Amino acid sequence: MFLAIERFGTIHDLTAGVAWSAAELSAEVARRAQALATNGIGSRSIVAIAHGGSAAFFADLLAVWSLGAAAACLDPALTPSERENVIAFCKPRAVLCEDRVAVEPGAAETRDHAMDDAALILFTSGTTGAPKGVVLSSSALLARLSLNRDAIGDAILARTLVTLPTHFGHGLIGNALTPLAAGGDIVLVPRGLGLAQQLGKLIDEHAISFMSSVPSLWQMALRLSPRPAKSTLRRVHVGSAPLSATMWSRIEEWCACPVVNCYGITETANWIAGASTADHPPSDGFVGKPWGGRAAVVAADGTIHGVGAGEIAIRSPALMTGYLHRPDLTAAVLRDGWYRTGDLGEVDGDGRIRLTGRAKDEINRAGFKVQPAEIDMLLERHPAVAEACTFAVPDAASGETVAVAVRLVAGSGETAQSLRAWCLERLRREATPERWFFVDDIPKTSRGKVSRDSVRKSLIPDTP
Amino acid sequence: MSAHATATRILAGALMIAEHDVPRDARLGRVEQWDSLAHARLLLALEENLGRLLTPDEAVAIEGLDDVAKLVDAKR
Structure with a gap:
């Protein structure tokens, strides 16, 4: 997986108190990649990254990718038994923790990496049972980053606040890698109640132009944080959970900029569609047109239709390759190039999506x-x-x-x-x-x- | 029902625990279940009880069961 790190902006890590420019990040990536290469890590390896939300996480991720290997990003909050279960399932050549690296001995591998090879593995479930790891190829990730930049605009991505965890597709791909690929700066902040209380102040202090979020952040921030005093915010995304029209309007009022209700799934490498208040008034479940690719619905007989109501299916250049080591699960959702999302909704004649519920137990x-x-x-x-x-x-x-x-x-x-x-x-x-x-x-x-x-x-x- | 009892009921609902499991000196961050989502649930439940939105100053000041009880008492 190749990303032009030299064009990245600066990563500001407020917890660690570091700010790495593209040059400093490149040096860190090279140093870490050298250590991994010395241990034989190459293009057929999976490397688990068991920490996150920091500048060091991005250095590790980019080092893994520079060797052509796939990065499995684990939730740092997993219990020891959950982590053991996931590691036993994905069998990484190395596990990178904040303060140590564990490497399995093995033959040295090459750095040859094809665009369809696995680049990123994100776990959506199964940390106690059989894990469900979404495998995204380099081509899927690069397509998603490109489509996101096209939908948002690089100028808006100049200064991004990262409010979401980096083992989460929304946080990693949408909130962090998209602005970095656009040459923007990202600001990594501690999450939780403190973020909600300080949100307006953080936006002002760091001249934030873009951020993404989940609705629950706003339940707190709208009550606890004064609005930003400056007018730097240019666009705010909200996703990963249903957003009511009322909450959507209140967020727009607080932010004083367009707010986009996004539809994103890990299996589609994050955002697949979004509806902005700049174009439409807030409306329950409305997530607009796909950003690249197509949306359709699955009829009761299993056929795919471009218009109608039913389970939403997505075709996109950013689709996952499948679930790691689980061809059974993959075959159940990925058929004829369509990903069956498990979300219920409607697609209208203009290809616009409105979500109405879930078909799965999730x-x-x-x-x-x-x-x-x-x-x-x-x-x-x-x-x-x-x-x-x-x-x-x-x-x-x-x-x-x-x-x-x-x-x-x-x-x-x-x-x-x-x-x-x-x-x-x-x-x-x-x-x-x-x-x-x-x-x-x-x-x-x-x-x-x-x-x-x-x-x-x-x-x-x-x-x- | 006293303001403290009402506050305990509201907080127990937000933390999703039994009322008798709410410590009398319960404070944000000192009760395992009182995380940011539970805090959001508490603010929403308090607003419902008070019949109005909390002001930012009131919301920021809520750090413990006593703070919840004061708001409930002030409504009376």
């Missing part, structure tokens, strides 16, 4: 995707849990939150607190259930299957 907690089956399987390993059914519950702050119905083994004294503590030792925090229901029986369909919707409705009747 839970979207503030932009982070959680696979309920993964949580069920983990909980059912607990000796006191006879059966578990994880499901989404609508939540005003995070869009959805993770809830679980648990049938305990008779005589067990486990509580929500004790089970949550057990989960936190094995599961990243964002996936750990927040709402717990203890039941005598988990209802099944007539075929004996668990319906997550039915379980949710039986426990929380006022949910849709």
Whole structure:
């Protein structure tokens, strides 16, 4: 994967207190690449990067790419057992942590890298069960970066605030690599409550012209942070979770610039479409026209139609190659060049998309995707849990939150607190259930299957 | 119901824990569940209870259960 680092802007890492110009970054990349090459890392290698959100992360990522290898970017917040599980699955030649490098011995590899070779692997689920790693090739990534720049404009990308994690396609590809490829500067900031409280000040202090975000950031920032006093912001993206028209309008009022409701999926290398308030008034679920590629809907009989309602399918030069080591999962969603998103919506005669819901069980907690089956399987390993059914519950702050119905083994004294503590030792925090229901029986369909919707409705009747 | 009891109920809902598990001296960052999303949930729940939007000064000042109780009490 080749990116012209010498044309990048400066990476400002506010946590580490460093600012690396393109020249300084190039020197760091060369130094790290040399160390990896000495250990035989080359174009057939996968290198796991287990840290993120820093200038050092970008130096590691670009060093891996300079050798023609593929980078698997792991969530730094994974528990040790989750990390071990992912590493056992993707079998990297090296694991790069903030303070150390672990390398598996092996034969030296060449630097030959074809455009269709894997460049980036992002994990969307399965950190406790079988991992689901989205493989993006160099050609897919370069296509996405080019399409993003075309849709946004390089001048707007001059100074970008990175508010999202870098193991996340939205944060890495959209919020960070797109502006860097456009020659812009990026500003990496610590996330959490402090970011929401300081947002207006950060935008002013760093003359931010562009940023992306998830809706949950705005739930906080609109209440906690004064608006920016200066008028540097030129465009703001919001994505990874549904954005209501009301929230969209309030964000635009706060930002005083066009706000774009973006549709992005890791499997499409991040943003595939976006609707800007510069062109349309805010409207629930409206995400506009694709930025390169086409959108269609899948009819009940499985045929693809350019107009209509149903599951949204995407064809794009930025599509993933498939899921790492999972041809079964790949075949289920990637057919005849179309990616079946699992999102329900409508495509109109002009190719514009409106999202209306989800066809899959996936839970979207503030932009982070959680696979309920993964949580069920983990909980059912607990000796006191006879059966578990994880499901989404609508939540005003995070869009959805993770809830679980648990049938305990008779005589067990486990509580929500004790089970949550057990989960936190094995599961990243964002996936750990927040709402717990203890039941005598988990209802099944007539075929004996668990319906997550039915379980949710039986426990929380006022949910849709 | 006292302001403190109402505040405890609101905070328990935001943190998604039982009311009896809310410490009397609960503070942001000192209760495991009280993260930024739970804080957002708390602000939304408080606004619903008060029947109005919080001012930026009020929102920024909320760091503990006592701060929630003060706002609930001021409504009375």
